[in-house]
Amino acid sequence: MDGLTDTILPNAAWRARAGLEHLATVLGSEREEARFVGGVVRDTLLGLDAHDLDLATVHPPDEIVQRLDAAGIKAVPTGIAHGTVTAVSAGTVVEVTTLRRDVSTDGRHAVVAYTDSWRKDAGRRDFTINALYADPGNGAVYDYYGGLADLAAGRVRFIGDPYRRIAEDHLRILRFFRFHARFGDRIDEQGLDACVARANDLMALSRERIAAELLKLLVARSAVPVIALMHDRGIFRPILPEIDAAGVARLHELAEREVGAGVAPDAIRRLAALVPADTAESVGARMKLSSADRKRLTLAGAGIGSEGARGLAYRHDVGIALDRLLLAGADVSPLLDWVAPCLPVGGGELVARGLSKGPLVAQTLKRVEARWIAEGFPDRVRTAVIADEETAATLASAR
The missing domain is CATH 3.30.460.10 (Beta Polymerase, domain 2)
Structure with a gap:
C-alpha cells in the first residue's frame, strides 16, 4: 500500500x-x-x-x-x-x-x-x-x-525543492530553523542554503507571523546555537537588524544563567537579551507584541534597582524581576517560591494615628512602604514607622 x-x-x-x-x-x-x-x-x-x-x-x-x-x-x-x-x-x-x-x-x-x-x-x-x-x-x-x-x-528536510517550498510560504524559512532547533542534530545544507538565499522574502510576511515563529524558536532545545547560526548567515537582517553579535552573546549567557538557576527558558526574556535595551520598545511595537509582553521586553534591561531582588519583585512582579536579575547576572534565589506580601498597613491606620486625610497620608504611606521593603517585609510595620524619623515626626506633629 x-x-x-x-x-x-x-x-x-x-x-x-x-x-x-x-x-x-x-x-x-x-x-x-x-x-x-x-x-x-x-x-x-x-x-x-x-x-x-x-x-x-x-x-x-x-x-x-x-x-x-x-x-x-x-x-x-x-x-x-x-x-x-x-x-x-x-x-x-x-x-x-x-x-x-x-x-x-x-x-x-x-x-x-x-x-x-x-x-x-x-x-x-x-x-x-x-x-x-x-x-x-x-x-x-x-x-x-x-x-x-x-x-x-535528526534532520529537518524540505519536501521537494527547498526554493520552491519557500516561494510557496516564506514563513517556512523561520520554521526550518525552529524545527531544527527542536529536533535537529545536523543541519540540512540544501535547506540552509535556500533559507539564506531567500531570507529577504521574510519582509513580505506580517510581523505577527514572524513574532509567533521567533518566540517559539527562542525556547526550543537548541535555540542558542541556532540563533547564532541565523545571525551568522544573515537571516535576521531583513526583519530584525537590531540583533548583533553582542546580542547573540547575551543570549548565550542568559541561557546558561537560566539553567544554573533552574528557571525555565522564556521567549520574551530571551528576546530582550538578543536586542539592545534601547531598541526594546521599538522592536516590541514593530513585532506587534501584546501590551504585557512589550512592557516586559522594555523593562527587562532596566537593571536590578536598589531595593534588592524581592523589592524589585514587589514593585513590579516576580516575572519582571526574574527577567531583570537574570539579564543582569544577579542572584535570583530569593525569588524562587516567594510570593510578594501585602503592605500590612493602610491609609486608614495612619488617619487613625492622627494624620489628616489627603496627600500627606499617601506621602507618609509611601515612606512607610519603602522602609518596610528595606527591613525585609516584616509582618508588622510599627518598627519601620518608628525607625523612620521623618515618618515618626510627621505622626507626632499630627497628634
Whole structure:
C-alpha cells in the first residue's frame, strides 16, 4: 500500500482519550478514510508528549460536519473555508482537515483544492518529519517522503525543492530553523542554503507571523546555537537588524544563567537579551507584541534597582524581576517560591494615628512602604514607622 511502513505508532496516553476512537470511526478510519497526521505522529514517535491532535480525512468539510452532527459530536467551523473543522468528542478536541493540494501560492497565502490522495496532501506540507500519518486503529505509520529516516537522523528536510517550498510560504524559512532547533542534530545544507538565499522574502510576511515563529524558536532545545547560526548567515537582517553579535552573546549567557538557576527558558526574556535595551520598545511595537509582553521586553534591561531582588519583585512582579536579575547576572534565589506580601498597613491606620486625610497620608504611606521593603517585609510595620524619623515626626506633629 502506498506509503505504508513497518513502523507502528507507540501506544501513547493520548490515544486513549475519551471520544477519540468514536470520532475516528465516524470519519471512516476503518476504511482508511481518516488518519492522524503531523506533530502528533512525529512527537509520539520521538517519545514526546503530544498535545494538539490532528486528523486528516478524505471527506470534504460539509460532509465532515454532517457526519459529526449525526454522531452527536460537536463541530466548530474554525477554518471551514480552508477545509478545517474542530471536533469536540466527549471533551477531546481534534482538528479535522480535508486532504488538500495547492493550486496557487504567493508566499503568504495558498489557494487549495480538496483531494482524495494522501500522497498529494503529504506533498504540500513543509518538512518530511511533518508529513507522517498514522492509522487510528492499528497505529500503522504512513511515510511518503522519507520522514521516518529524517526523524531518526535528526534532520529537518524540505519536501521537494527547498526554493520552491519557500516561494510557496516564506514563513517556512523561520520554521526550518525552529524545527531544527527542536529536533535537529545536523543541519540540512540544501535547506540552509535556500533559507539564506531567500531570507529577504521574510519582509513580505506580517510581523505577527514572524513574532509567533521567533518566540517559539527562542525556547526550543537548541535555540542558542541556532540563533547564532541565523545571525551568522544573515537571516535576521531583513526583519530584525537590531540583533548583533553582542546580542547573540547575551543570549548565550542568559541561557546558561537560566539553567544554573533552574528557571525555565522564556521567549520574551530571551528576546530582550538578543536586542539592545534601547531598541526594546521599538522592536516590541514593530513585532506587534501584546501590551504585557512589550512592557516586559522594555523593562527587562532596566537593571536590578536598589531595593534588592524581592523589592524589585514587589514593585513590579516576580516575572519582571526574574527577567531583570537574570539579564543582569544577579542572584535570583530569593525569588524562587516567594510570593510578594501585602503592605500590612493602610491609609486608614495612619488617619487613625492622627494624620489628616489627603496627600500627606499617601506621602507618609509611601515612606512607610519603602522602609518596610528595606527591613525585609516584616509582618508588622510599627518598627519601620518608628525607625523612620521623618515618618515618626510627621505622626507626632499630627497628634
